[in-house]
Amino acid sequence: MNWTKIISDALNWLIGGGGTLTLAVILKNWPKIIGALENFADQTKTNKDNQVVDRIKSMAQTLVTAIQPLALPGADQKKLASQRLVELAKDFNVDLDSDKANDYIEEAYQLNYGAVKATTAEATQLTSKDAVKAVQQAAANFDVMNPPAIKLADGDAVKIGNKTYTLNADNGIFLTAKEG
Numbered sequence: 001m002n003w004t005k006i007i008s009d010a011l012n013w014l015i016g017g018g019g020t021l022t023l024a025v026i027l028k029n030w031p032k033i034i035g036a037l038e039n040f041a042d043q044t045k046t047n048k049d050n051q052v053v054d055r056i057k058s059m060a061q062t063l064v065t066a067i068q069p070l071a072l073p074g075a076d077q078k079k080l081a082s083q084r085l086v087e088l089a090k091d092f093n094v095d096l097d098s099d100k101a102n103d104y105i106e107e108a109y110q111l112n113y114g115a116v117k118a119t120t121a122e123a124t125q126l127t128s129k130d131a132v133k134a135v136q137q138a139a140a141n142f143d144v145m146n147p148p149a150i151k152l153a154d155g156d157a158v159k160i161g162n163k164t165y166t167l168n169a170d171n172g173i174f175l176t177a178k179e180g
Contacts, residue, residue: 060108081105
């Protein structure tokens with residue numbers, strides 16, 4: 001089809017009343033069109049806000065987990081985590097005040113540790129040096145050639161691969177019976 005014919009047909013349609021009809025429909029439905037566009041914009045903003053909140057909560061969880069091993073009392077850990085959360089939020093162009101950051105950090109602590117997380121200065125923490133010493137001592141006491149045995153009793157279930165077996169003792173010999 002020739003492009004000049006298409007342009008000619010479009011101009012004839014506009015001149016013949018099509019343009020006037022289109023303009024009349026738009027003007028009559030203008031409030032509905034604006035309302036639909038505003039709803040779309042509000043929903044898009046709400047989705048974006050929810051994504052920002054989810055990202056901040058995720059960052060708070062990560063900070064709480066990362067700061068946990070530090071040899072600081074719980075209150076100081078929360079304060080440090082809140083400060084870092086505000087800094088991270090600024091990196092993502094989010095204006096987060098310290099009170100809201102404290103709320104997100106508290107929520108992350110509750111999710112990770114429950115209400116029993118110590119927040120006093122008297123909270124005892126293992127230092128990195130103590131932790132390394134404890135691991136080295138446990139490794140020195142471990143006998144590679146004779147590892148600790150796992151005691152099993154009659155009727156215990158053992159999972160091997162994706163299959164579960166029940167142990168049955170018969171004259172001191174354990175037999176396995178596949179379950180399910």
